[in-house]
Amino acid sequence: MDDFIAARSQMALSLGFHIIFSCIGMVMPFFMAVSHYLYLKTNNITYRNITHAWTKGVAIFFATGAVSGTVLSFELGLLWPKFMEHAGPIFGMPFSLEGTAFFIEAIALGFYLYGWDRFNKWFHWFTGVVVGISGLASGILVVAANAWMNSPAGFDYIDGQYLNIDPIAAMFNDAWFSQALHMCIAAFVATGFAVAGVHALMILKKQSVDFHTKSFRIAAIFGTIAAILQPLSGDISAKFVAKNQPAKLAAMEAHFHTEKNAPLIIGGIPNTETGEVKYALKIPGALSFMAHGDFNAEVIGLDQIPKENQPPIAITHYAFQIMVGIGMLLMAVSFAYFIALWKKKNWLTKNWLLKLFVFSTPLGFIAVEAGWTVTEVGRQPWIIKDVMRTIDAVTPMPGIIYSFYMFTAVYISLSIIVVFMLYRQIKMVPQLYDLPKTIDDKP
């Protein structure tokens, strides 16, 4: 592994790690606020217990999300100094606003975590909502920064110089809306299904059934609504990519030859030498329709893109297939759940429905990671599309490989500890929350 690959791997590792925590940090506060609201309205102690249990989860994830985010803000410079030297002043606007959002989030979290029974109960509840809203705002802002790398705006690139910089125009680049929308929904899908899956498992094990049923319902409703919206927003993203980054779209679809009435290729093994895709399911015309809303539209293939500007095809293609496959599956599970809620109440008591949710626990996060792989690997070889190549951005410092190994070790151990702690958290539920409790104890 050379230093360049090591730097890319370290960046991917850190972001892949951070994204899990930030999704949870963005979405869990909303679950918490709903169950807190139900407690305040119904005075049902179970909702209070759920809120407490989830609050602990949020605190753990928030701290991990915050440190991994701090690491990222340094890593942008440690690994990609040539990129940051030019990009910082252009795409920095969302990052500086994000600072405000984080700050508000951290302050609101301070009020929320330590404020039980200290403040007016609705004020206290409201600080929990603020945590969620500012988390969502940071998510949107940081994705707007990433979108700028896919669709650079807000400057003129003349003879290698970055002139007429306009940070506001850079923030509202063409890609920001489709990416931010898709990312926010993805966070709800991933977190909703992960949380619902864990509670479904506990219901199947017949532990603290009332507690877990109530928690399951809150998480499942968020997750399923988002999962139904997600393919719609994915379609918006795909149409945008088709227009903005034809090379990425061609790689996602392993679409080698420019043609009209292009088929949608599902699965299969692309062969970059021959330009063929083996064992794939092909739906005629569907790619033309997906990309341009017209079955006869021409879709640019990889043959129109010079070799040195092509992204890695296999990785992008597989990652896209994984994301879309999971998206379809989760949508199906969600429809089943809604049918159960509205028409077939007896399904709700059936184990197969719960088992479906248990099976889906990790899927949302796998789709998130796959989706980012599509976005980031599909943009290669550019770090700023059509402006700067990734290889020109990397740090001159040698030996990045060791830093990559070290960060890998750190992140693996952290993940193990977090999983271990959550396991304990869940194992303790019967002892902590099944006994009747007095109203004044704190989380």
Next chain:
Amino acid sequence: MIYVVIIFLWTAILLYLTLGGADFGAGILELFTSDKNKNKTRKTMYRAIGPIWEANHMWLIIAIVILFVGFPKIYTTMSIHMHIPLVLMLLGIIARGTAFTFRHYDAVKDEMQEVYNKIFVYSSFITPLFLGIIAGSTVTGRIDPNATNFLDAYIFSWFNWFSFAVGLFTVTICGFLAAVFIIGQTPETSEKERFIKKAKAFNIMAVIAGLLVFVISLIEKIPLTTWVFDNWPGALAFGLATISVVILWSIWNTERTNLMRFLAGFQVTMILFITTWKHYPNIVLLKNGEALSLLQEQGSEKTIDTLAWALLLGSIFILPTLVYLIYSFQVKQPKSV
């Protein structure tokens, strides 16, 4: 508008040094507390820093964002030549932040607590040490953008006695800040006396480490003494800091804990002032005699303007709520703890 940005940058660094410093110091104190008192110290500290500690490290993020948006050349030069100490500091930040949260939120309190504690105290030591090393390195003039070999470019830029002395000095300052801060936090007299003792000890250590910095600067030919004493604001700040140390020592046994905190914070402010005033607007001194200046390396005018507005707008939201947060948990006595 550039001055708005510079003031924010300086303030963010100062607040990180004092508030974040007190936060690191809490771990450092734990390292220097006998086993039998450890548990108690930990509890008092948690009460004191728990609610605000997430907000503390935000100052670092703000400073970094200001640097990479407003002064990209400074950010990237530091990122390249300070790569190694920055990575070590980051490891410290990761370890500390997670261990602090884990030990509080782990649902089962067992031997794992000891593991979290160990990680927490050692990383509380490592992080400010490297922070100080990086800060010291900005003025040693060893950062060499034209270096052609690995050692000159990536090691000797920070690996020298002066930087280490500044690192050590930072560690003692953090311990000192934490001890002074916590004195007012505990109602028990015996606890209070213990922290006063700690505060005194760390203050003495800080003075010794400070002298060490001066001595090494003489040996390594870094003109620190002239920076401090050949201009009246520097000398005045030094004088005021010295006076405030004297006042602090005369009130240890009184109840004036807020004055103590103020004096400690004042000393740190003066130290940061002294070390930045003379070079301003240069903040990184390079080997070839040149320097990276805040006024020359700034991003385009429009960038600086929007950055300044973003910061001003942000503070309208943040400052009142932050003050209310601190007020709620420090001034207003809780109904029950």
